[in-house]
Amino acid sequence: MYRSTVLVCGGTGCTSSHSEEIIEALNTQLADKGLDKEVNVVKTGCFGLCALGPIMIVYPEGSFYSMVKVDDIPEIVEEHLLKGRIVTRLLYQETVDKEDNTIKSLNETAFYKKQRRTALRNCGVINPAVIDEYIAMNGYEALGKCVTEMTPEDVVNEIKESGLRGRGGGGFPTGLKWAFAQAQPKGVKYVCCNADEGDPGAFMDRSILEGDPHALLEAMAIAGYAIGSEQGYIYVRAEYPIAVERLQIALKQAREYGLLGKNIFGSDFSFDIELRLGAGAFVCGEETALMTSIEGKRGEPRPRPPFPAVKGLFGKPTILNNVETYANIPQIILNGASWFNSVGTEKSKGTKVFALGGKIKHTGLVEVPMGTTLREIVDDIGGGVPDGRKFKAAQTGGPSGGCIPAEHFDIPIDYDNLISIGSMMGSGGLIVMDDTNCMVDIAKFFLEFTVDESCGKCTPCRLGTKRLLEKLNKITSGNATMADLDELEELCYYIKENSLCGLGQTAPNPVLSTLHYFRDEYIAHVVDKKCPAGVCKSLLQYNVDADKCRGCTACARVCPTGAISGKVKEAHVIDHSKCIKCGACMEKCKFDAISKS
Amino acid sequence: MQKKISTIPFNGTAQQEAKLREMIAQYKDDPGAVMHVLQEAQEIYGYLPIEVQTIIAEELNVPLEEVYGVSTFYAQFSLSPKGKYNISVCLGTACYVKGAAQILEKASEILGIDAEECTADSTFSLTACRCIGACGLAPVLTVNDEVYGRLTADEVPAIIEKYQS
Numbered sequence: 001m002y003r004s005t006v007l008v009c010g011g012t013g014c015t016s017s018h019s020e021e022i023i024e025a026l027n028t029q030l031a032d033k034g035l036d037k038e039v040n041v042v043k044t045g046c047f048g049l050c051a052l053g054p055i056m057i058v059y060p061e062g063s064f065y066s067m068v069k070v071d072d073i074p075e076i077v078e079e080h081l082l083k084g085r086i087v088t089r090l091l092y093q094e095t096v097d098k099e100d101n102t103i104k105s106l107n108e109t110a111f112y113k114k115q116r117r118t119a120l121r122n123c124g125v126i127n128p129a130v131i132d133e134y135i136a137m138n139g140y141e142a143l144g145k146c147v148t149e150m151t152p153e154d155v156v157n158e159i160k161e162s163g164l165r166g167r168g169g170g171g172f173p174t175g176l177k178w179a180f181a182q183a184q185p186k187g188v189k190y191v192c193c194n195a196d197e198g199d200p201g202a203f204m205d206r207s208i209l210e211g212d213p214h215a216l217l218e219a220m221a222i223a224g225y226a227i228g229s230e231q232g233y234i235y236v237r238a239e240y241p242i243a244v245e246r247l248q249i250a251l252k253q254a255r256e257y258g259l260l261g262k263n264i265f266g267s268d269f270s271f272d273i274e275l276r277l278g279a280g281a282f283v284c285g286e287e288t289a290l291m292t293s294i295e296g297k298r299g300e301p302r303p304r305p306p307f308p309a310v311k312g313l314f315g316k317p318t319i320l321n322n323v324e325t326y327a328n329i330p331q332i333i334l335n336g337a338s339w340f341n342s343v344g345t346e347k348s349k350g351t352k353v354f355a356l357g358g359k360i361k362h363t364g365l366v367e368v369p370m371g372t373t374l375r376e377i378v379d380d381i382g383g384g385v386p387d388g389r390k391f392k393a394a395q396t397g398g399p400s401g402g403c404i405p406a407e408h409f410d411i412p413i414d415y416d417n418l419i420s421i422g423s424m425m426g427s428g429g430l431i432v433m434d435d436t437n438c439m440v441d442i443a444k445f446f447l448e449f450t451v452d453e454s455c456g457k458c459t460p461c462r463l464g465t466k467r468l469l470e471k472l473n474k475i476t477s478g479n480a481t482m483a484d485l486d487e488l489e490e491l492c493y494y495i496k497e498n499s500l501c502g503l504g505q506t507a508p509n510p511v512l513s514t515l516h517y518f519r520d521e522y523i524a525h526v527v528d529k530k531c532p533a534g535v536c537k538s539l540l541q542y543n544v545d546a547d548k549c550r551g552c553t554a555c556a557r558v559c560p561t562g563a564i565s566g567k568v569k570e571a572h573v574i575d576h577s578k579c580i581k582c583g584a585c586m587e588k589c590k591f592d593a594i595s596k597s
Numbered sequence: 598m599q600k601k602i603s604t605i606p607f608n609g610t611a612q613q614e615a616k617l618r619e620m621i622a623q624y625k626d627d628p629g630a631v632m633h634v635l636q637e638a639q640e641i642y643g644y645l646p647i648e649v650q651t652i653i654a655e656e657l658n659v660p661l662e663e664v665y666g667v668s669t670f671y672a673q674f675s676l677s678p679k680g681k682y683n684i685s686v687c688l689g690t691a692c693y694v695k696g697a698a699q700i701l702e703k704a705s706e707i708l709g710i711d712a713e714e715c716t717a718d719s720t721f722s723l724t725a726c727r728c729i730g731a732c733g734l735a736p737v738l739t740v741n742d743e744v745y746g747r748l749t750a751d752e753v754p755a756i757i758e759k760y761q762s
Contacts, residue, residue: 013733016744050733201690203730238636238673239729279632280672280727296629297663298670314628357691357732364733398690431690445693449727455670587751 002040004081008056009124011046011210012203012242013364018070019043019054025073030081039081045211047124049111050364052092057106064106066092111362114381116343118351119167119204119327120367123211128246131253134214140259142330143218146225147265150333155226156182159329161337163349168194168285168322169400169426170502171348171415177319180309181227184317189229191220191271192313192320194290195236195243198282199398200449202429204353205323207365209236209243212327213250217273219326221260222333224271227319232273233294239280247275282399282453286501287312287320289455300457301501322427324353344370348414358395358431361386371412374404378432389434393517397426399446399453400506402513403439422513424506438535439518440525444472446510454503461504464495468511475522476536478529485522489515530597537581540596546571548593555585555594600669601713603677607646616641617649621656630657631667635674644675672727680715680722682760684708685739689728692736696750700736701725703750707757721760 008014008023023043030036047055052066058076063086065076072090079085086103088096094109096102106112117123126133134140146155160175181189193216197205208216220232236244251273254260262270276294284290284299291313293299312318328350332340341349348370354377357363361383368377374394378384385391393403396413402423404411411417415425433442447469456462471488474480492508492515499505515522524530531539544555544564551569556562563579566572574585574594586594620637624630634657638649645668654661668674686692686701701723705711708721715722731737734746738756745756 012730016731016734016737016746050731053733197730198727200688200693200728201732203728203732206730239727277633277636278671279636279674281670282727293632294629296631296633296667298666355691355732357735358694363691363735395690429690431694433694437694442694445690 002038004039005059006039006041006056006081007044007059007124008041009045009047009054010043010128010242011050011053011123011207012240013046013050014053014055015242017053019056021070022054022056022068022073025070026077029073029077033077033082035077035081042127043129044126045123045128046120046207046365048115048120048207048365048367049092049362051362058086061086061103062105063103064092064095065090110383111364111366111381114372114376115367116351116369117367118331118340119208119324119353120211120365121331122215123207123365126212128211128213129249131214131250131257134212138334139214139330140218142333143221143225143259144265145333146222147267147269152182152226152228155222155333158333158337159226162332162340163337163344163347164325164328164332164340165348165415166321167324167328167352167427169199169397169424171425174321174325177309177321178223178226180307181229181317181319184227184310186228188231188314188316189227190313190316190318191223191227191229191232192291192294192318193220193232193234193326194285194287194320194322195234195240196278196284196290197237197240197323197427198280198285198453199400199427199429201357201431202355202398202427204355204365204428206237206240206243207353208323208327209240210246213243213246214254215327215330216247216323217250217254217260219329220273221264221271222329223319223321223326225269227317229319230270230272232271233276233313234273235276235278235284235290235294237280238277244275244277251275281455282449283455283501283503286503289501290320291318298455300455301503303500324428345412345414345417347416352413352425352428354428354430356382356430356432359385359389359434359437360432370414373410373412375409377413377430378409382432385432385434389436391432392435392437393433393439395423395431395433395442395510396429397424397506397509398429399449400424400502400509401426402509403433403442403517404513405517407517422509422516424509436533436535438476438531438533439514439521440472440476440531441533441535443511443514444469444476447472447507450503450507454507458498458500458504460495460498461500461507464491464499464504465507467491468495468508472511475525476531477538478525480526482523482526485515485526534596540581541576542574542579542581542583542586542594542596544572544574545593545595548591550591550593552590554588554590558584558588560584600674600676603644603646603715605678605715607648609642609646609648613641614652617652618656621653625657631659631664632671635664635668639674644678646676675713677713678715678719678722679724681720682740683722683724684757685724685726685729686712687727687729687731687735687737687739688725689732689735691728691732695735697736699750700738700748700753703753704738704757707754721757 289301556564712725
């Protein structure tokens with residue numbers, strides 16, 4: 001028995017800010033003081049509040065230390081772990097009651113209060129590298145219940161009734177997908193997991209893989225039992241080394257415990273799982289492309305039907321779900337469909353994990369009931385936009401989604417509402433933008449991405465996205481006319497209607513949604529030749545404020561093209577025909593005399 | 598994505614080749630081995646020159662065209678060598694809205710190379726990568742396995758300087 005347990009986040013965010021070294025320092029210093037038998041240091045998965053990493057929590061007190069440095073460890077060990085005096089200075093200040101200096105529970109802080117953790121329930125709670133910790137949280141009980149008490153039909157019906165929809169983007173009812181595969185004649189079938197989180201700015205699947213890998217393995221085995229499959233494949237991004245390592249450990253332990261392999265729970269059901277590493281192709285998020293990639297080929301999609309449930313991996317019936325979808329399955333089996341569908345909106349049940357990023361105070365992972373408003377997520381949980389800036393838009397659905405402007409701040413977020421306002425759920429990336437972000441530039445950013453990632457198989461996507469990008473470049477360089485805006489829109493609809501797979505069909509969404517909500521910004525670029533946010537370089541102009549300029553000549557000396565002239569102690573001027581808009585002068589000026597417009 | 602193909606001559610060692618052939622032999626009968634073999638080959642050589650792809654095609658008994666097709670399809674595969682220090686600037690959305698483009702521009706300016714290129718002395722290479730998932734630290738760059746987060750463009754010179762010498 002340990003008297004104290006220190007949980008240190010070992011997710012990618014905190015590892016990147018040196019949480020491994022913190023664990024090392026803790027272990028050595030605890031050993032030095034002879035406390036290593038009394039205090040247990042556990043490396044967990046992600047706590048969610050990545051903005052404050054590296055994070056550690058000391059139990060039983062529940063003290064939440066944030067932005068911990070290696071140098072802070074001696075003080076925490078000496079004061080808190082040896083003498084029992086919490087180092088209030090280093091705590092996450094929101095957990096400290098300023099009036100009487102007491103500590104609040106983490107669940108009372110703004111970031112955690114409105115959350116409801118189902119898919120993330122074990123992340124940041126257990127050590128993902130130890131199967132016993134997962135089992136202690138009722139792990140593998142759902143699989144046991146399926147195999148020993150339920151028929152495969154019961155399992156599929158339970159999932160159907162729960163109303164669970166695919167969390168990877170499309171939102172297809174999971175139970176229905178399973179029912180299709182179950183209805184196929186007996187024989188070789190496959191269960192696949194899409195862990196190739198390609199959406200830039202989304203990291204919810206990674207956190208589950210890193211923080212609770214057994215939940216995925218258990219869910220896949222349940223799926224195998226339900227559809228009559230003995231083999232699963234996890235297609236995981238090679239860019240997620242920590243996730244890959246923990247999956248390997250989890251697989252090994254599950255096999256040792258007989259929870260994967262032959263005759264699970266003494267039944268005649270056998271199931272095993274293999275890992276396949278993806279190699280970085282966004283199109284592999286599309287189900288047919290992903291399966292082609294597992295087969296070791298170029299990950300190009302193919303037309304549907306036949307749907308994978310009929311003819312999928314290696315030509316056999318296959319189901320494919322993403323990580324977050326699977327993470328909900330054991331909980332649904334254990335607690336029942338009605339427990340799950342009591343949360344959420346009419347057509348979107350349960351909770352959804354969002355990766356908050358961009359211009360927001362609390363970047364990190366949050367899990368909220370479907371139907372939570374954008375305002376609650378951004379302002380209450382996310383802490384709002386920092387630096388006194390103004391919220392401009394939130395981008396959801398990554399390169400397939402759109403931007404939600406402030407006017408829709410109070411819309412309850414679920415699959416159907418997001419589509420009705422021109423965006424989509426996607427995998428759950430939620431990037432906040434403020435008034436210094438140019439919406440045309442953001443549309444361009446996503447188009448550059450899709451042009452890069454278009455697999456090239458169908459023409460509307462391969463050539464269409466390229467033409468779209470050219471038009472956007474024309475706009476941001478100030479060479480476009482209003483006719484270009486109309487052509488841009490027309491081309492968007494053409495690509496949407498004619499592309500083969502989801503990538504092409506959704507690629508124009510970032511353009512369409514910004515064009516819809518921020519048309520005035522496009523017009524400013526086209527008609528006034530100005531970028532209101534001051535981002536698009538070609539449209540910028542640097543000017544010297546003659547009243548503020550002291551004539552120190554610092555700007556003229558730093559200018560790489562000799563565009564600035566003026567006498568010492570007299571106001572300087574910028575020759576716009578020579579200026580290349582590098583911004584070096586503005587950085588150098590000590591008197592704030594240079595501005596861009 | 599258009600891949601930059603290196604013009605630096607291939608100088609693999611006999612030792613590397615032995616390792617490569619031994620690795621391929623393990624996966625010979627595995628259906629769908631091409632991607633996996635390419636991943637391990639890149640571990641051995643650091644990149645995938647056409648000479649290596651030819652060996653893979655011969656040993657796995659698949660057309661070179663298929664191997665080349667796979668190696669040029671996926672972002673992870675590099676057809677040009679990486680420097681001793683590979684500087685990778687994350688251009689995921691979260692990093693982009695926080696100024697990752699300026700970070701990449703600064704690194705490119707200091708090193709005198711574009712993204713996906715390697716300096717003449719093979720010390721540095723520069724990559725523009727997709728989300729590494731450290732969105733809480735945006736904007737982020739990595740030098741080999743070391744992660745630098747919450748950056749501004751002004752901090753880039755000092756980071757690169759640490760590795761010059």
